[in-house]
Amino acid sequence: MANLTICLPTRNRQSYCIQTIQAIADCDTQDFEVIVADNSDDGSVLRDFFSKTFSDPRFRLLAPRTEVLSMVDNWERTLAEAKGRWVSFIGDDDFIDPHVTSLIGRYERLHSEVDAIGWGRMSFNWPDNRPAPTLASIPTTFQTTIPVKSDLQNRLYRWSEGKRRPAAGFGIYHGAIKRSLMERIRRKYGGRHFEHPIVDYENSCKVIREARMLVHCQRPFSVLGACAASNSAGTQSQTTMTARVATFKQETAKGVQMERPDFPFSRLEKGASITMSIASTTWWFSKTYGIDLTGFPENFARAAMHECRHLRSQEDYDLTVACFQAGFAEWDGGRWAGLFEPPPFGGIKSVNEISGVVMDTIYLSESKLKVRTPGEFYKFGEHAVAPVSNVVSGTRVFSR
Amino acid sequence: MTVLSICIPTRNRQTFAMDAVRHMLRSTRQDFEVLVADNSDNPEPLRLFAADVADSRLRVLPPEPQPLSMRANWDRLIPQTRGEWLIIIGDDDYADPEICEVIRVATAAVRLVDAIAWGRSYFSWPDARAAREVTVIPTGSHLVNVEKKDMMRKMFFWEEAKDRPGCPFGIYHGAVRRELMERIRSAFSNTYFEHGNVDYDNICKTVMMADAFVFWERPMSVFGACRASNSMGLRDQEIGRQRNATFFAENPDKFEADNFPFPIAVGVTASIGHTIESFKQRYGIELKGWEENFISACAKDCETCVDRAQFETRKAGYAKAIKAWRGAAALSRFKPEFKWRPGVPKFLGTAENLLFFDMAMGDARSAAEFYDVLDAMLFPVHLLETRLTQPLRTAEAA
Secondary structure (H helix, E strand, C coil), rough: CCCCCEEECCCCHHHHHHHHHHHHHHCCCCCCEEEEEEEECHHHHHHHHHHCCCCCEEEEEEECCCCCCHHHHHHHHHHCCCCCCCCCCCCCEEEECCCHHHHHHHHHHHCCCCEEEEEEEEEEEEEHHHHCCEEEEEEEECCCCCCCCCHHHHHHHCCCCCCCCCCCCCCECCCEEEHHHHHHHHCCCCCCCCCCCCCHHHHHHHHHCCCCCCEEEEEEEEEEEEECCCHHHHCCHHHHHHHHHHHHHHHHCCCCCCCCCCHHHHCCCCCCCCCHHHHHHHHHHHHHCCCCCHHHHHHHHHHHHHHHHHCCCCHHHHHHHHHHHHHHHHHHHCCCCCHCCCCCCCCHHHHCCCCCECCCCCEEHHHHHHHHHHHHHHHHHHHHHHCHHHCCCCCCCCCC | CCCEEEEEECCCCCCHHHHHHHHHHHCCCCCEEEEEECCCCCCHHHHHHHHHHHCCEEECCCCCCHHHEEEEEEHHHHHHHHCCEEEEEECEEECCCCHHHHHHHHHHHCCCCCCCECCCCCEEEECCCCCCCEEEEECCCEEEEEEEHHHHHHHHHHCCCCCCCCCCCCCCCCEEEHHHHHHHHHHHCCCCCCCCCHHHHHHHHHHHHHEEEEEEECCCEHHHEECCHHHCCCCCCHHHHHHHHHHHHHHCCCCCCCCCCHHHHCCHHHHHHHHHHHHHHHHHCCCCCHHHHHHHHHHHHHHCCCCHHHHHHHHHHHCCCCCCCHCCHHHHHCCCCCCCCCCCEEEEEEEEEEEEEECCHCCCCHHHHHHHHHHHHHCCCCCCHHHCCCCCECCCCC
16 A cells, blocks of 8 residues: 555646656655546646556546536545545645655654644746746755644634734645545535645645644655646736636536635635735634634734735735725724725835745745756756755764 | 966876866856966876867966976966966866956956955865865955955964964966056066965065055865875875975975074974065065964964874974074963864754855765866856946955
């Protein structure tokens, strides 16, 4: 039985997906499998790739269904096919190093209870997703931490840090979850592994509530990629974000709805931000499953202001602020509206131009990089982080 | 106006020089020039290269009828330069024309500045790399106002020296005003460079003569080492012997200082020691209290050895010289330890404002390509001015 199942759901981005498959297949490790769940309108591209060009017994292709699935349903059917003891999901424009199986093995030997493993992630924008200056990132530390669950829950459910993205750190997306934990989640949460359209954050909510033991390795083992066609490309431009939100809602019309009358931010499209989408997810989970949300409104207001400080243009700023204001005005009868006081737009900023090393992470100007894909970027970045063999053997002494 | 002349003296390593020049000329800047002083046996490769490039920013000084000493080849460069500021690099090195921007910001911040230096970065060309090699670069981006007295202490008293004095100011991998070079020439025997160890000879003079020093923590150039370089001699005893023999055959000027019984071949600390002593002796500079620091640097030079036999040879060579120089009692300060631990993995990552990484990162095939990798992950030069919202830091604060 494979130790790890890497799930690769994809929709209409076959060329990225093929490059991701090839990058993962380069790895000589054998104790993993990859399930490519094709949800594309045209199934022939990946079918032909698997039948004519590519041959690797570690990889399986799930053909598209007759009807297009929502993302959450495509994830659900992928996990049902997984045979590995551990499961991980990545996007079709991302990368994961299958050597992460040896990290999983080490943590299992050290901590028999462990059922959720997180790791550092590099980030990389594909060359077609750089309308403005962009930065790739490489975390360079490699320590292991075992966080306290209540801290994680405070950060994710109640947004205690007040940042534009709550730090989840654990989840099946760019993390590894023991399949037995996913089965427990399925039994406890409506008979499904995944319910909410924002599947990654939804899963993080469930994992940090249900996991027996969570272990995190700072060393990166995967790359969060963003191509021009990705949802994350919305972070580069408000126009792209609006279009992505509209498409996303259309494709996830069935099942759990993002739009909730008790959290009206998610109903808005113009000026929508990823901060709102994540908040609508953690709000939905917390409300649905009875999580205490004391402090969330205040923290979310801080997060909203934090998001506004990161906007690049006056136009984006105006749209996003108006969107937040409309949401706060409607939410809970306007009870929290006074907390949202974004600072004025700070002028055109050199956002994503400051490459360099900050807090042990290298930020790289992507326009100056020669690497073209997340897989290539991972190999590039590995030159500045501790080798997997040292991390897995628990090496503590290094020479300088 | 030409702000900067990047000077590249070269001898029989034309392809290395051409690679550096080709990369420099990618720049759209028009305020720098590249001046190559060709001292090769065959003038054709660089002549044809310059004709092919046909860029007014590039000039090549053809070889003289007879090969020049390194010192003479450096010396003939300076009068030919047009830039207000000058830098010299080796033909297997690289320097970013964006140094012009650093000069602009530094001179705006410190009007009298005439010597600018930056963080060091080192690259072994693939032909000089036997196995995986880890290099280290500083990750800071502060512009620092450096006190002259501190540089005097570092250079002439060997304060905080490793195997060599920690003073980065000089024309080699640093920018100095042309006017400073003229003052140096007129103050010191009517020549720009006197000693065969041209880089350290110039550091001595720059430290003595410059009015103000500014240091940017971010690397702007790369010290390259190809298989044919003199630096390779520091790694391999046999290569070192060959390089020394060639060097002294081609550089007949007196190299050794008087009453300084350190064989040049014993190590880089001895070689630099001779350069500094020669300068002091020639110009009647007498200092006391630097000897102990110098002996410590000799020990550190031994500790750079990754081969036990080489370590023992070097240690014995220095011990003999120290005893002859200052007596057996001086050996109490000389206690090198063989620190190389081949079984201990090399550290990769960030620590103490440094980034340690595998030199193969980005698969750089030349010093210029290596600089491209650095440039992607270091503070952007065009934003240097934004670092000046506060007064320039002093060296102590940095």
